[in-house]
Amino acid sequence: MNVSLPAIPTINLGRFLRGSAEERAEIAATVAETCRRVGFLIISGHSLDQDFFDRVVRESFAFYDQPRAVKDRFHPTGPARQRGYHGMATRGLGRTLGQDAPLDLRESYFLGPVDDHQAHFAHIPEAATSYAPNILPDSPEGFGETLVALYRSFEQVAADMYRLFAVSLGLPEGYFDGMIQRHFSILAAHHYPPLAEPPEPGQLRTGAHTDFGAMTILAMTEAQGGLEARLPDGSWAPVQAKRGELVINLGDMMQRWTNDAWASTLHRVVNPPGLAMASSRRLSVGFFVHPDYDAAISAIPTCVAAGEAPKYPTITAGEHIAAKIARSHKG
Ligand SMILES: O=C(O)CCC(=O)C(=O)O
Ligand SMILES: [Fe+2]
Numbered sequence: 045m046n047v048s049l050p051a052i053p054t055i056n057l058g059r060f061l062r063g064s065a066e067e068r069a070e071i072a073a074t075v076a077e078t079c080r081r082v083g084f085l086i087i088s089g090h091s092l093d094q095d096f097f098d099r100v101v102r103e104s105f106a107f108y109d110q111p112r113a114v115k116d117r118f119h120p121t122g123p124a125r126q127r128g129y130h131g132m133a134t135r136g137l138g139r140t141l142g143q144d145a146p147l148d149l150r151e152s153y154f155l156g157p158v159d160d161h162q163a164h165f166a167h168i169p170e171a172a173t174s175y176a177p178n179i180l181p182d183s184p185e186g187f188g189e190t191l192v193a194l195y196r197s198f199e200q201v202a203a204d205m206y207r208l209f210a211v212s213l214g215l216p217e218g219y220f221d222g223m224i225q226r227h228f229s230i231l232a233a234h235h236y237p238p239l240a241e242p243p244e245p246g247q248l249r250t251g252a253h254t255d256f257g258a259m260t261i262l263a264m265t266e267a268q269g270g271l272e273a274r275l276p277d278g279s280w281a282p283v284q285a286k287r288g289e290l291v292i293n294l295g296d297m298m299q300r301w302t303n304d305a306w307a308s309t310l311h312r313v314v315n316p317p318g319l320a321m322a323s324s325r326r327l328s329v330g331f332f333v334h335p336d337y338d339a340a341i342s343a344i345p346t347c348v349a350a351g352e353a354p355k356y357p358t359i360t361a362g363e364h365i366a367a368k369i370a371r372s373h374k375g
Contacts, residue, residue: 051081051082051275051281052078052082052084052085052086052273052281052283053074053078053085053086054085054086054087054088054289055071055074055075055085055086055087055088055208056071056087056088056089057087057088057089057090057201057204057205057208058088058089058090059071059089060072060207060208060211061204061207061208068211071208072208072211072212073212075208075209075212076212076213079209079212079294079302079306079307080305080306080307081276081307082273082275082276082307082309083293083294083299083306083307083308083309084273084283084291084292084293084294084309084311085291085292085293086283086285086289086290086291086292087205087289087290087291087292088288088289090201090204090290091197091200091201091204092197092198092200092201092263092290093197094287094288096193096194096197097194097263097329099190100190100191100194100233100263100329101265101327103184103186103187103190104153104187104233104235104327104329105235105325105327106184106187107153107181107183107184107187108151108235108237110183110184112131114183115129115131115151116129116131117129117183118153118179118181119131120179122176123172123173123176124156124172124173124176124177125173126154126156126173126230127154127155127156127176127177127178127179128153128154128178128179128181129151129152129153129179129181130151130152130153130154131151132149132150132151132237133147133148133149133150134147134151135147135148135152136148136251137250137251137252137253138248138251138252138253138312139251140253140254140256140368140371141252141253141254142371145246145251146243146244146245146246146247146248146251147247148247148248148249148250148251148313149236149237149239149243149247149248149249149315150234150235150236150237150249150250150313151234151235151237152232152233152234152235153181153191153232153233154230154231154232155178155180155191155192155195155230155231155232156174156175156176156178156228156229156230156231157174157175157226157227157228157229158178158192158195158196159226160175160177161175161226161228162175164226165226165337165338168337168338168362170362170366171228171337171338171362174228174334174337174362174365175228175337178192180192191231191233194231194329195231195331198229198231198261198331199227199229201261201290201331202224202227202229202259202261202331202333203221203224205259205261205292205333206219206220206221206224207220209259209298213302213344213346213347214346215344215346220335223335223336223339223340223361224335224336224339225336226336226337227333227334227335227336228334228336228337228361228362228365229257229331229332229333229334230257230331230332230334231329231330231331231332232329232330232332233327233328233329234250234327234328234329234330235325235326235327236249236267236269236313236324236325236326236327236328237325238321238322238323238324238325239315239321239322240322242321243315247315248312248313248314248315249269249312249313249314249315249326250312250313251312252274252310252311252312253310253311253312254295254296254308254309254310254311255293255294255295255296255308255332256295256296256297256332256364256365256368256369257295257296257297257298257332257333257334257365258294258295258297258298258301258333258334258335258361259292259293259294259295259298259333260291260292260293260294260295260330260331260332260333261290261291261292261330261331261333262285262290262291262292262293262328262329262330262331263285263290263328263329264284264285264291264326264327264328264329265326265327265328266284266286266287267316267324267325267326268316268317268320268324269313269314269315269316269317269320269321269324269326270282270283270284270313270314270326271283271284271291271311271312271313271328272311272312272313272314273293273309273310273311274309274310274311280312280314283311293308293309293311294306294307294308294309295308295332295333296308296364296368297334297341297361297364297365300341300356300359300364301341301342301343301344301347302343302344302347303343303344303347303348303354303355303356304355305347313326313328334361334365335361336361337360337361337362338360338361338362339360339361340358340359340360341358341359341360341361341364342354342357342358342359343355343356
């Protein structure tokens with residue numbers, strides 16, 4: 045394997061999807077090596093249109109610039125919490141690791157599946173919140189439709205990434221196809237505003253955590269105070285997507301699915317340095333990719349050595365996420 049790879053390489057997804065057999069094999073080998081080592085990638089050549097993302101950024105900033113009372117109209121009141129608007133510093137991702145971490149210096153807007161799969165999962169009452177209807181913002185006008193279109197775009201990138209991951213795992217390209225037809229992926233548009241006051245000790249834009257799902261796809265603006273991933277040597281490396289690029293990172297579900305062969309890596313979003321604190325604003329949109337609620341997460345055959353037993357029993361994707369969320373609320 046290529047030992048001179050950058051810690052977090054940039055992969056051209058289009059060249060994988062439409063390339064020659066040699067190109068595909070070379071890209072898959074780089075992805076496999078990177079997923080084992082650090083679980084973070086940058087992709088170019090994907091299907092999310094940059095002009096469209098520029099519009100998402102403009103409309104998102106316009107949304108967040110509104111008074112709190114307007115934004116709170118889109119806060120969920122029912123049992124489905126991963127929907128709609130959540131205010132500044134109301135959640136702390138560092139807490140998912142069981143630490144008493146400060147709250148994150150961001151506000152967020154969440155969307156769940158835009159197709160209605162409620163009837164299909166009616167026999168699994170625990171699935172109801174994962175397939176709950178969305179709360180779509182009508183202010184600024186058209187923002188709700190923009191978020192739905194963005195969700196659709198990310199769905200396509202996710203489907204393409206599953207193909208790349210399948211080949212990188214030595215599986216048939218369509219291995220995951222049957223498990224992502226009714227997925228419960230979550231879109232989150234995060235706004236990291238400039239700060240008038242210094243943060244509390246240890247308080248970050250996003251506290252260190254791992255993601256729960258299969259993978260996360262991140263689109264982001266270029267701003268001071270950005271994403272960092274922890275490398276195997278313990279150092280924190282900045283991860284910045286340039287225009288037209290997306291960041292991909294693996295989540296805990298993929299680590300379990302691959303029998304710990306691939307890494308779900310710790311990451312965080314740091315504060316801007318010094319004076320930039322009062323001026324830097326950042327927008328990131330994460331697509332937290334989950335398969336179907338009832339997809340079986342059992343060790344991928346190519347990740348279990350001959351004669352060895354898988355490390356974890358089979359669990360459904362829904363059960364995996366529910367267990368992670370329950371654990372994150374403890375303490
Ligand atoms: O804002 C970012 O770049 C990443 C945020 C993140 O890691 C998360 O929300 O899980
Ligand atoms: Fe994350």
